[in-house]
Amino acid sequence: MxxxxxVTKRFDKTxxxxxxxxxxxxxxxxxLVGANGAGKSTxxxxxxxxxxxxxxxxLVDGVESFDNPLIKQKMAFVPDDLFFYSGYSLYEMAVFYxxxxxxxDMDYFKELCDLFRLDINRKVSTFSKGMKRxxxxxxxxxxxxxxxxxDETFDGLDPVIRNLVKKIICESVAKDNTTIILTxxxxxxxxxxxxxxxxxxxxxILFERDVDTLKTEMFKVQISLSGDFDEAExxxxxxxxFKKKGSVTTLILKGNKEKIKxxxxxxxxxxxDFIPLTLEEIFIYEMxxxxxxxxxxxx
Amino acid sequence: MNSKVSFFNIKYLLENFKKSRGVIYLFxxxxxxxxxLFMLMLNNSLGGDIYFANLSDLSIPAIIGMYIIPFTMSVTxxxxxxxxxxxxxxxxxxxxxxxxxxxxIIGGILIFLAIFLITSLLxxxxxxxxxxxxxxxxxxxxxxxxxxxAYTYTFIASSLALVLTGSRIAHVALTLIILxxxxxxxDFYNSGVYHGTINEYDHIVCDRYDEECDDSKIYxxxxxxxxxxxxxxxxxxxxxxxxxxxxxFGMYSNEVTYQNELASVYNTSSNLRMIILxxxxxxLGLYAFVNRKMEVAESTFKSENIHQLVKxxxxxxxxxxxxxxxxxxxxxxxxxxxxxxxVTIYIIYDLIMRRNSGNFMKSLIYFLGLVLVTMLIYxxxxxxxxxxxxxxxxREDIASVGIAPSMYFDYNLKNNLDILKYKLEDSKIxxxxxxxxxxxxxxxxxSTKFAVRFNLKNGATYYFNVAVxxxxxxxxxxxxxxxxxxxxxxxxxxxxxxxxxxxxxxYLDDVKTKKVVNLIKEGYQNKTVSDIVDTSxxxxxxxxxxxxxxxNTLYSYDGGVKTYNVSTMINPKLINYVMQTxxxxxxxxxxxxxxxxxxLSISIDFSKFEEINDYEEFYHKFMSNPxxxxxxxxxINDNVKGDLxxxxxxxxxxxxxxxxxxxxxxVFLPKDDAYDEMLQQIKENVLQDSNSxxxxxEGI
Numbered sequence: 001m002x003x004x005x006x007v008t009k010r011f012d013k014t015x016x017x018x019x020x021x022x023x024x025x026x027x028x029x030x031x032l033v034g035a036n037g038a039g040k041s042t043x044x045x046x047x048x049x050x051x052x053x054x055x056x057x058x059l060v061d062g063v064e065s066f067d068n069p070l071i072k073q074k075m076a077f078v079p080d081d082l083f084f085y086s087g088y089s090l091y092e093m094a095v096f097y098x099x100x101x102x103x104x105d106m107d108y109f110k111e112l113c114d115l116f117r118l119d120i121n122r123k124v125s126t127f128s129k130g131m132k133r134x135x136x137x138x139x140x141x142x143x144x145x146x147x148x149x150x151d152e153t154f155d156g157l158d159p160v161i162r163n164l165v166k167k168i169i170c171e172s173v174a175k176d177n178t179t180i181i182l183t184x185x186x187x188x189x190x191x192x193x194x195x196x197x198x199x200x201x202x203x204x205i206l207f208e209r210d211v212d213t214l215k216t217e218m219f220k221v222q223i224s225l226s227g228d229f230d231e232a233e234x235x236x237x238x239x240x241x242f243k244k245k246g247s248v249t250t251l252i253l254k255g256n257k258e259k260i261k262x263x264x265x266x267x268x269x270x271x272x273d274f275i276p277l278t279l280e281e282i283f284i285y286e287m288x289x290x291x292x293x294x295x296x297x298x299x
Numbered sequence: 300m301n302s303k304v305s306f307f308n309i310k311y312l313l314e315n316f317k318k319s320r321g322v323i324y325l326f327x328x329x330x331x332x333x334x335x336l337f338m339l340m341l342n343n344s345l346g347g348d349i350y351f352a353n354l355s356d357l358s359i360p361a362i363i364g365m366y367i368i369p370f371t372m373s374v375t376x377x378x379x380x381x382x383x384x385x386x387x388x389x390x391x392x393x394x395x396x397x398x399x400x401x402x403x404i405i406g407g408i409l410i411f412l413a414i415f416l417i418t419s420l421l422x423x424x425x426x427x428x429x430x431x432x433x434x435x436x437x438x439x440x441x442x443x444x445x446x447x448x449a450y451t452y453t454f455i456a457s458s459l460a461l462v463l464t465g466s467r468i469a470h471v472a473l474t475l476i477i478l479x480x481x482x483x484x485x486d487f488y489n490s491g492v493y494h495g496t497i498n499e500y501d502h503i504v505c506d507r508y509d510e511e512c513d514d515s516k517i518y519x520x521x522x523x524x525x526x527x528x529x530x531x532x533x534x535x536x537x538x539x540x541x542x543x544x545x546x547x548f549g550m551y552s553n554e555v556t557y558q559n560e561l562a563s564v565y566n567t568s569s570n571l572r573m574i575i576l577x578x579x580x581x582x583l584g585l586y587a588f589v590n591r592k593m594e595v596a597e598s599t600f601k602s603e604n605i606h607q608l609v610k611x612x613x614x615x616x617x618x619x620x621x622x623x624x625x626x627x628x629x630x631x632x633x634x635x636x637x638x639x640x641x642v643t644i645y646i647i648y649d650l651i652m653r654r655n656s657g658n659f660m661k662s663l664i665y666f667l668g669l670v671l672v673t674m675l676i677y678x679x680x681x682x683x684x685x686x687x688x689x690x691x692x693x694r695e696d697i698a699s700v701g702i703a704p705s706m707y708f709d710y711n712l713k714n715n716l717d718i719l720k721y722k723l724e725d726s727k728i729x730x731x732x733x734x735x736x737x738x739x740x741x742x743x744x745x746s747t748k749f750a751v752r753f754n755l756k757n758g759a760t761y762y763f764n765v766a767v768x769x770x771x772x773x774x775x776x777x778x779x780x781x782x783x784x785x786x787x788x789x790x791x792x793x794x795x796x797x798x799x800x801x802x803x804x805x806y807l808d809d810v811k812t813k814k815v816v817n818l819i820k821e822g823y824q825n826k827t828v829s830d831i832v833d834t835s836x837x838x839x840x841x842x843x844x845x846x847x848x849x850x851n852t853l854y855s856y857d858g859g860v861k862t863y864n865v866s867t868m869i870n871p872k873l874i875n876y877v878m879q880t881x882x883x884x885x886x887x888x889x890x891x892x893x894x895x896x897x898x899l900s901i902s903i904d905f906s907k908f909e910e911i912n913d914y915e916e917f918y919h920k921f922m923s924n925p926x927x928x929x930x931x932x933x934x935i936n937d938n939v940k941g942d943l944x945x946x947x948x949x950x951x952x953x954x955x956x957x958x959x960x961x962x963x964x965x966v967f968l969p970k971d972d973a974y975d976e977m978l979q980q981i982k983e984n985v986l987q988d989s990n991s992x993x994x995x996x997e998g999i
Contacts (some may be wrong), residue, residue: 051593
């Protein structure tokens with residue numbers, strides 16, 4: 001588990017992260033989302049021990065990760081700005097990682113390279129941007145680290161490769177109970193991969209939820225009743241949003257879907273449709289409750 | 300486990316070497332190859348002659364490399380700090396920061412160890428192919444140790460500078476500061492910051508060659524001045540460039556003129572200083588690296604104040620020089636130029652380092668601070684050195700003296716001056732020296748000079764050149780001879796460390812070297828200081844004395860090449876042997892090689908011809924007729940012997956001839972019938988000259 005408690009990080013006099021608290025459970029795929037400059041990359045670097053926080057603590061499996069090689073054996077990082085040794089092939093990079101990471105699996109590395117159709121003996125400098133990212137991801141995954149940190153993971157990857165990466169990530173979690181932290185400024189990208197999401201805004205975690213819970217506990221209902229009605233008609237429900245247009249009302253509700261369905265059917269609706277919400281929509285409504293305009297948070 | 304909490308990670312080091320292998324291979328080869336080439340060139344330039352190499356001869360590639368290779372190595376190993384992507388990569392690895400730093404430092408040190416092991420071994424092996432170069436074995440070790448330490452020191456200093464900053468240019472500036480500023484300030488302090496010295500002793504200086512000197516006036520040949528032993532324990536990188544600040548920034552030193560003889564450029568204190576500084580810089584570098592905020596990559600310094608401070612320190616030498624010129628009342632033009640240069644560099648520094656002009660107000664404040672601090676430093680140094688120079692040494696201040704007699708002032712007999720370290724505490728000796736030091740005396744007698752070191756009770760040492768009266772001189776020598784330990788120290792030559800002998804201009808082979816050394820040892824036995832000084836006396840008034848050719852220079856190696864000049868006159872057997880050796884060298888190199896007379900220059904001393912009244916005219920006529928040269932040459936070749944026993948001849952019965960052919964050879968011949976015949980023939984030749992107006996006295 002990763003426990004981040006009251007972490008503050010300043011660059012010069014500007015606080016990029018301020019009193020940030022967060023818990024990432026073992027074996028989860030945690031998506032960290034936020035606008036450009038929100039502090040996502042900084043947070044990853046703090047957890048990885050590249051930077052040191054000015055205040056607060058960061059514990060990985062109960063120990064501080066900064067300058068701690070024992071715990072860092074369990075951590076691998078793929079930054080947004082990739083680095084490879086000049087003149088090295090992918091295989092040579094793997095050999096380097098193998099010399100540093102005790103559990104590096106060379107066979108698995110080669111297997112992944114075959115899967116991604118990357119020539120391991122070719123110099124990385126000749127790879128395209130997307131291929132470099134694939135290479136970096138493969139090498140990181142092959143370390144068999146318990147914690148993998150991917151910054152702007154899918155940047156430069158085509159849709160086919162993205163799906164492949166997502167598949168491998170999920171397999172890793174399922175097989176090895178790996179904890180994965182992904183950052184992106186795009187919710188849609190993280191939606192079908194992550195099981196937890198955190199929204200970073202103005203140096204802190206604004207919003208943090210389990211994705212399944214988010215999706216199942218909140219949904220959109222379109223309903224039309226005979227006769228006139230207003231919001232009071234549904235007073236027993238937890239309403240996030242009520243929008244009436246003509247005779248059709250769109251409700252965003254929170255709660256147990258089955259119970260709500262039974263409740264609404266008792267009103268003999270003319271129209272009753274349950275529509276699943278996208279993650280983005282869920283976030284928008286949650287933000288509205290908190291008093292934020294979602295566009296200003298993400299974009 | 301690769302990443303156990305250990306201070307050193309061999310696999311990380313090997314990968315680091317692997318990624319930089321091109322550069323490392325270059326470094327491993329370049330110094331050995333160029334050192335070998337230098338030895339080859341030197342050997343070939345000697346044309347078969349023997350040459351006793353010193354460390355400087357062998358070190359030129361290593362010296363040049365010292366300013367490039369360690370700096371480049373630190374950049375190679377710590378290059379990742381300059382870019383955000385590489386910083387992320389390296390610091391994300393499961394390695395302790397201290398492991399990364401220590402591993403890189405050890406890696407660099409191992410490279411230098413390899414460079415100098417290879418170079419030293421190559422030098423040792425190649426010496427068998429360079430017969431002209433005589434190099435004592437210890438010199439290879441000395442070379443290895445000195446440069447290994449110097450390279451390590453420069454590398455660690457550069458690494459410290461690199462760790463403290465995030466941009467390459469700032470790295471260069473900071474490295475220069477760490478390597479050179481401490482030495483520069485030390486030199487500046489020692490130099491006294493002003494022209495010449497303050498000399499509180501009242502005397503009239505009169506150059507002995509100045510025809511206007513009035514013999515009746517009291518004068519002293521030697522400017523009596525205080526001299527300081529110039530700091531010779533400086534680090535090696537600074538020593539080789541200290542001429543730049545000294546010359547450009549006008550640091551006029553009060554160093555003793557023979558300071559280089561008292562301490563070799565390569566010395567233990569310099570090495571120790573570099574080792575200690577290396578340890579300090581290493582500790583500082585380690586601390587800085589472990590605590591470094593890695594987000595500073597690609598920027599000069601995290602803190603604006605530190606950036607300004609580094610800027611000021613970088614410009615400090617220039618500022619100090621400018622203020623020196625101002626305070627010394629230098630030319631207005633020069634001063635304006637210096638001010639303009641200083642201000643310009645101050646302004647463009649930010650443009651270079653940060654690509655913007657920076658915070659104007661902050662820069663202005665720091666600039667004023669720089670001027671103020673520099674002024675304070677200058678005035679403080681000036682005050683202290685003025686106090687020092689105006690200080691009068693009182694008799695009661697002196698604990699002991701060190702004395703080196705007059706022969707040390709003769710270039711040919713200049714010896715290493717270790718004898719000055721011997722402390723004489725006899726109050727009579729101190730009184731004699733002190734009293735003479737206090738006054739100016741008339742002397743043309745060069746034998747009455749001494750190099751003196753006053754050892755004060757407070758631990759300070761001062762060097763003087765002192766001339767004493769003849770009477771005091773005799774008294775002093777007697778007192779010195781009474782001190783058996785002084786006599787022993789004065790005569791002390793490390794015979795077991797002697798690896799070669801130079802006789803005049805010729806280097807002797809091993810057999811002759813051993814013979815000469817044994818004869819000197821024999822000659823020194825039972826000799827007093829007075830005996831030795833007397834035999835070293837060069838009678839300049841007697842004209843061109845052949846005793847110049849009879850000086851044996853013993854080369855020993857003891858932490859550096861040390862030479863001991865011993866007059867042949869110390870042992871009659873040695874005189875005989877030296878004369879025979881000189882004749883043998885002539886026979887081997889001139890007579891047996893049938894050297895054409897046109898390649899020769901012969902000088903024969905006619906001043907002993909009692910018959911000739913006008914020596915110069917005679918010599919002119921002699922030289923103008925080529926037949927005379929042929930005559931002399933034939934005479935020499937017919938009569939020179941390598942085994943003639945000269946011990947039966949007095950000094951007046953021996954003539955010597957100087958023969959120049961690419962080198963100078965001396966030939967010693969007895970005044971016998973063959974000589975008389977040659978002389979007669981020369982006289983006849985000269986008389987036959989229709990313009991001859993040579994007058995001869997009785998006896999012709």
